Amino acid sequence: MAPAPSAEVRVVPEEGDASMPTMKRITCECGFVARGATDDELVEVIQKHAKQVHDIDLRREQALAMAEIEPYPVRP
Numbered sequence: 001m002a003p004a005p006s007a008e009v010r011v012v013p014e015e016g017d018a019s020m021p022t023m024k025r026i027t028c029e030c031g032f033v034a035r036g037a038t039d040d041e042l043v044e045v046i047q048k049h050a051k052q053v054h055d056i057d058l059r060r061e062q063a064l065a066m067a068e069i070e071p072y073p074v075r076p
Contacts, residue, residue, distance in 0.1 A: 023070035026063060030054070035070060042067060 026034045026046045034049060036042030043063045050058040 024067045025070045026066045026068070028054075039064060039067075 023035050023037055024039070024042050025036075026042065028034070028046070028049060030053065032049050032053070034042060034046040036045055043060050046063045046066075047058050047060075050056040
């Protein structure tokens with residue numbers, strides 16, 4: 001039996017890796033950050049914020065154009 005490696009191995013997901021959970025986010029100019037696990041969830045949150053706080057009717061396409069992938073946290 002081979003000895004166990006002494007170095008810690010970390011799995012860092014590659015972009016588009018379906019095995020790792022991903023979140024998307026939109027940061028509003030006012031500082032509000034909307035996050036969602038799905039496009040539908042993200043769009044719902046940012047549309048509600050845009051309407052309630054800024055009185056803006058944000059279209060789905062506009063919201064998704066502003067979306068970014070939330071960086072995956074690397075644990076020590």
